[in-house]
Amino acid sequence: MTFLIDKLTGENIMDFDKLFQLVIAASLINNFVFTRFLGLCIFFGVSKKMETAVGMSITFTAVMVVSAALSWVVFKYIMLPLDITFLKIIVFIGIIAAFVQSADTIMKKVSPSLYYKLGIYLALITTNCIILAVPLINSGENYTFLESMAFGVGSGLGFALALIIMASIREKLELADIPAPFKGMPISFIIAGLIALAFTGFSGLITL
Amino acid sequence: MAYTNKSNWELIKNGMFSENTIFRMAISLCPSIAVTNSLKNGFFMGVSVIFVQTMVNLTVSLIRNFINPKIRIPIFMMIIAGYVSHIDMSMAAFARPVYKQIGLYIQLIVAFASIFARAEVFAVKNKIIPSIADGLGMGIGFFLAMMIISFFRELLGRGALWGIPIVSGNPLLIMILPAGGFFAVGLLMGFFNWVDAKIAERKAAQETTEKQAA
Secondary structure, three states: OOHHHHHHHHHOOOOOOHHHHHHHHHHHHHOOOOOOOOHHHHHHHHHOOOHHHHHHHHHHHHHHHHHHHHHHHHHHHHHHHHHHHHHHHHHHHHHHHHHHHHHHHHHHHOOOHHHHHHHHHHHHHHOOOHHHHHHHHHHHHOOHHHHHHHHHHHHHHHHHHHHHHHHHHHHHHHHOOOOOHHHHHHHHHHHHHHHHHHHHOOOOOOOO | OOOOOHHHHHHHHHHHHHHOHHHHHOOOOHHHHHHHOOOOHHHHHHHHHHHHHHHHHHHHOOOOOOOOHHHHHHHHHHHHHHHHHHHHHHHHHOOOHHHHHHHHHHHHHHHHHHHHHHHHHHHHOOOHHHHHHHHHHHHHHHHHHHHHHHHHHHHHHHOOEEEEEEEOOOOOHHHHHHHHHHHHHHHHHHHHHHHHHHHHHHHHHHHHHHHHHH
């Protein structure tokens, strides 16, 4: 397996430090929600309950890693040789939509119980900016195969972290006494702002 | 097929105010925070969205009778992606400095819930002119929201507008930090809710006095 990946990517797999740094950077320092502001629709949409937040995080991370891998392969071996990189938005969204659709179908067939739990999130994912942002950033930064996988994992973990923190706060928030105009969305934004402030503390943790 | 019976002006106003993407529907939020740290960025983002939204509505409305409902989602995605690539490349060519800052977010217009939703909810069921009006209204509503947010953020955070310094002294640096974006949007949203509640209150009061007078 190691040999295969080596062969496929032409890189040294033992460069573990760099990968680890990428995971940390993507999940904490450049957290997608709090410093890049992506995926906010889903972030505010599904963070009302802990259970949905956890389900969403799992589905999200899985889809993100796989779509990062798929689009890396397509970008490197089809789009670069044919010199059609200007089509990357269309191609990536196509890859993601196709993958999500097939994952949906396969999951329904293979594991109905899992589908029952996570299926509804899958439908939401296609039109999510983070899932598309990961391949776009990967291709922009010229990451190698393993690096883009690491970036995908880190981004997924970061999103999961943000979602779970937010969900646990919002569950408590139900009981709080908030001025009427701020109920619901506005107060969630202000809380997200406070968390974002905390996350700025991570900047400078490591330098890539 | 249920055509809308609203006039075009009503459709535009609907998109601008009562169904404003950011403050009312709370969708397509990512750029509302990401690119609003200066008025210029907000302006370019808003204009791009007006263009994409209108053109997507127009195209979907034009081909609405040929779309098979089963595969409409991929078709919409392709149409949207096409127009976004267009604006992405034009911007990379003609507005280089701005593109360097907000390029990623321009590309991510593809994943905008609002554009997709209008194609799905409105354009696919309506004739061309109302669809254009609806797209224009939605786009302008988004544009206005971006302008309002970035106006406050740049003024408070940098003491400047469009890069021109206006207020001297120490600016509130937090407003241009990531956290400030969340605060600005949250406070503005709360403010608009408050205004809405006040208007509804006044209307109700007016109705009761009219009833009493009658």
